[in-house]
Amino acid sequence: MISWDQVAIGAAALLFAPIVGALLQGVDRRLTARIQGRRGPPLLQPFYDLFKLLGKEQLIVNRMQIVYAWLHLTFMAATVMMLALGQDSLMLLFVLAFSTLSLVIGGMCVRSPYSRIGSQREILLMVAYEPVLVLMVVGFYLVNHSFSIATIWQADQPLMMRLPLLFVALLAVAAIKLQKSPFDLASSHHAHQEIVKGITIEYSGPGLAVLELAHFYETTLVMALLALFWATNWWIGGALALGAYLFVILLDNACARLTTLWMFKFMWTVVLGLALTNIIWLYLSIQHIL
Amino acid sequence: MSAIAKSPWVVHFNCSSCNGCDIEFLACLTPFYDVERLGILHVGNPKHADVLVVTGSVNHRTARVLKNVYDMIPSPKVVVAMGVCSSSGGIFAEGYNVLGGIDKVIPVDVFVPGCPARPEAMLDGILKAAAILDRKAREGTGVATVSAAKPVINLVPLAADAAPAPAAP
Numbered sequence A: 001m002i003s004w005d006q007v008a009i010g011a012a013a014l015l016f017a018p019i020v021g022a023l024l025q026g027v028d029r030r031l032t033a034r035i036q037g038r039r040g041p042p043l044l045q046p047f048y049d050l051f052k053l054l055g056k057e058q059l060i061v062n063r064m065q066i067v068y069a070w071l072h073l074t075f076m077a078a079t080v081m082m083l084a085l086g087q088d089s090l091m092l093l094f095v096l097a098f099s100t101l102s103l104v105i106g107g108m109c110v111r112s113p114y115s116r117i118g119s120q121r122e123i124l125l126m127v128a129y130e131p132v133l134v135l136m137v138v139g140f141y142l143v144n145h146s147f148s149i150a151t152i153w154q155a156d157q158p159l160m161m162r163l164p165l166l167f168v169a170l171l172a173v174a175a176i177k178l179q180k181s182p183f184d185l186a187s188s189h190h191a192h193q194e195i196v197k198g199i200t201i202e203y204s205g206p207g208l209a210v211l212e213l214a215h216f217y218e219t220t221l222v223m224a225l226l227a228l229f230w231a232t233n234w235w236i237g238g239a240l241a242l243g244a245y246l247f248v249i250l251l252d253n254a255c256a257r258l259t260t261l262w263m264f265k266f267m268w269t270v271v272l273g274l275a276l277t278n279i280i281w282l283y284l285s286i287q288h289i290l
Numbered sequence B: 001m002s003a004i005a006k007s008p009w010v011v012h013f014n015c016s017s018c019n020g021c022d023i024e025f026l027a028c029l030t031p032f033y034d035v036e037r038l039g040i041l042h043v044g045n046p047k048h049a050d051v052l053v054v055t056g057s058v059n060h061r062t063a064r065v066l067k068n069v070y071d072m073i074p075s076p077k078v079v080v081a082m083g084v085c086s087s088s089g090g091i092f093a094e095g096y097n098v099l100g101g102i103d104k105v106i107p108v109d110v111f112v113p114g115c116p117a118r119p120e121a122m123l124d125g126i127l128k129a130a131a132i133l134d135r136k137a138r139e140g141t142g143v144a145t146v147s148a149a150k151p152v153i154n155l156v157p158l159a160a161d162a163a164p165a166p167a168a169p
Helices: A004-035 A045-054 A063-084 A089-108 A111-145 A149-154 A166-177 A193-200 A207-231 A233-256 A260-286 B020-028 B059-072 B083-088 B120-137
Strands: B008-015 B039-045 B051-056 B076-082 B096-099 B110-112
Touching: A004 A045, A004 A063, A004 A207, A004 A233, A045 A207, A063 A089, A063 A166, A089 A193, A089 A207, A111 A149, A111 A193, A111 A260, A149 A260, A149 B120, A166 A207, A166 A233, A166 A260, A207 A233, A207 B039, B008 B020, B020 B051, B020 B083, B020 B120, B051 B059, B051 B083, B051 B120, B076 B083, B076 B120, B083 B110, B110 B120
Parallel strands: B008 B039, B008 B051, B051 B076, B076 B110
Antiparallel strands: none
């Protein structure tokens, strides 16, 4: 049975996650500006952008495009709610994959070549980071003998003690999910555009606002996943996630955008190697071989 | 102030400019002027934009493209003519191929003088455009899907532009 507590937690997650995500992006834009020696926009700039886009005219290429934008948002919001309710982490991964896939199909169903290239690159990015996310879930299971996120909260020892290399691997995944250089191949943030905003090129007005809102949820989701690595103390967990966010912003400003092939090689050798090493070490220590 | 005045996204179209105004416009993006502090973003896609900044005078070839870019911007939208060339044709006004200022093709909201216009003047022009954008959003004008622009010149199809084939002797 679903209790009223769960309904309240789910509703609160749906309401506050985009606000947190937008504030984080506001901090990101201001911090990036300071790193580049600029003043930067106000902290609430992502909200202004969102409300502006909601008030604009919608130019529709075809109706399915808008349907997929909404599916992207719905499933992204669902992952945040699942995480807040401590649901199955493997299921969360599937819902997240479907959310990204909706974005890809939305980009594919228009005839703009830029949108098509952006979508193809998004698929490559998915292929690059999904194995790491699957290994993360495997790691959760090996540590706690359950896929449930609620068991991670109840554990005595933080996940970081058993999965340190996996956390490092997740930093690269976070950089991809937050559309940061050197991984911002499919679509990127405002100042440095790739292929004229790639996957979002044919969206305008409210349609683009839906994608922005989904990205707010995505930002919060990535932060929450990173904070999960120190779930025994939420202050340390939060600091860990914010530290990771800072690292990703620094990486964004220090790196140029690199090619898809480089990204793929890097993700499937270095990053996947880190994650696999951690899982093998964990397995051996559980079996008392090490 | 509504949200739209705080985040005017600009798309920049070079009609047939000498690139003087374009270089000065790109200077607005540098840390020295930093337009992003005002919420202004330089986007590469008219479908994401609110403000159309045009540099250079308009000629027979670019008129069609300019109209197309203007129509792709979702309402409410404003147009800023940067520099004297886009305002009136400038020193190119007498050219055999030049139609004149961009107001011959699309409705213009703000004219920024200068050859080239200074970055300070450009910033001022974009902020004036943002105020007009705000007014348009409030009044609900300019929400029409088809632009209200009535071209002064006749946009002839591309094939008709081509010179007629020389008659055989």
